[in-house]
Amino acid sequence: MEDQYEKKITWTIKNFSFVQSQAIDSDIFVVGDSKWHLVAYPKGNGESTNKCLSLYLNVADFQSLPNGWKRHIKYRLTVVNQMSEKLSEQEVIQGWFYKNFHISGFQTMLPLSKLLDKNGGFLVNGDVKIVVEVGVLEVVGKSDVLEETLLVHESIDINGFQVLPSQVESVNNLFEKHPDIVSEFRSKNPLMRTTYLNDLLCLTEILCESSEELSTGDMANAYSTLTCLKKAGFKLDWLEKKLKEVCEARVQEIDEEWKDLTDLKEKF
Known part of the structure; x- marks a missing residue:
């Protein structure tokens, strides 16, 4: 065999x-x-x-x-x-x-x-x-x-991707909202297809969290993951736009935090 x-x-x-x-x-x-x-x-x-x-x-x-x-x-x-x-x-x-x-x-x-x-x-x-x-x-x-x-651990095929039962709803929603997301996806290897999809799901989950929970390292990793996914052929203009908005908002929050800290130091 x-x-x-x-x-x-x-x-x-x-x-x-x-x-x-x-x-x-x-x-x-x-x-x-x-x-x-x-x-x-x-x-x-x-x-x-x-x-x-x-x-x-x-x-x-x-x-x-x-x-x-x-x-x-x-x-x-x-x-x-x-x-x-x-x-x-x-x-x-x-x-x-x-x-x-x-x-x-x-x-x-x-x-x-x-x-x-x-x-x-x-x-x-x-x-x-x-x-x-x-x-x-x-x-x-x-x-x-x-x-x-x-x-218990059987995978389910959705558009050529093997997903866990717990991921079915998220993956279906992803393909319904963005039907052309994998139109240029090139990898045929089942293992890599699953890996890329899991990375994509993880990234979308991170962007749904409060921006206050994102560190500069988190933002850098998110951009790195997005770059890898785009190179693999995923069409992610919508996700790139959202990531940019989230990161800009977080940078502004960090700037304001530093300003408040500086003002506090000047008082002493």
Whole structure:
């Protein structure tokens, strides 16, 4: 089943640089009659501590599976470069998972120096995006995982984009208000299409917040994200106009705050 995977999950780690936990888990997903999740060590694991991101695939329900269970799995892990899909870091592995070997992955998935480089494309707006694709080759020992569990993280196709059920309303509204938004969008890669759309949704959400919550860094990141989206082919004149208005309003607020502070200092 070369290059064929039954399940694809995108995991976004928010505020990656500020994660304090030694290890963090993704949401659980179901494939191959088992529950799985990703385990990430943001600052590395073992000999890679403070050097590399460590990333693993784990059988979440291994303790409840029947005696003698085994899963022959092929999976692909990708740390997404959010500026250029060609620069994404990717590893593929195939093997058996069983009771005493229920977790497998890469201790040195990506050097932290590369991951945290502000111009490297892996850390954008504070977020790191990871994708896992899993293909099942053989299952030994059935579990009683309910089929309904499969529906929890299923994606839905909207105009060629895979979105989560929680995003359907926002994405539908976006396409209804701006029907030509993807008329010049060029990427055919499903992973990059999802990444770009998530960035767009995030940007629109930020612009709906009060301008008082925007720092100068937030505004710079917003313009950087907008530039990447436009280069990818999104038609975003309406969003660029709104971003300009929000930023101008925030700059004026900052100027007034500084003026008030200066006046206060002069009184003393």
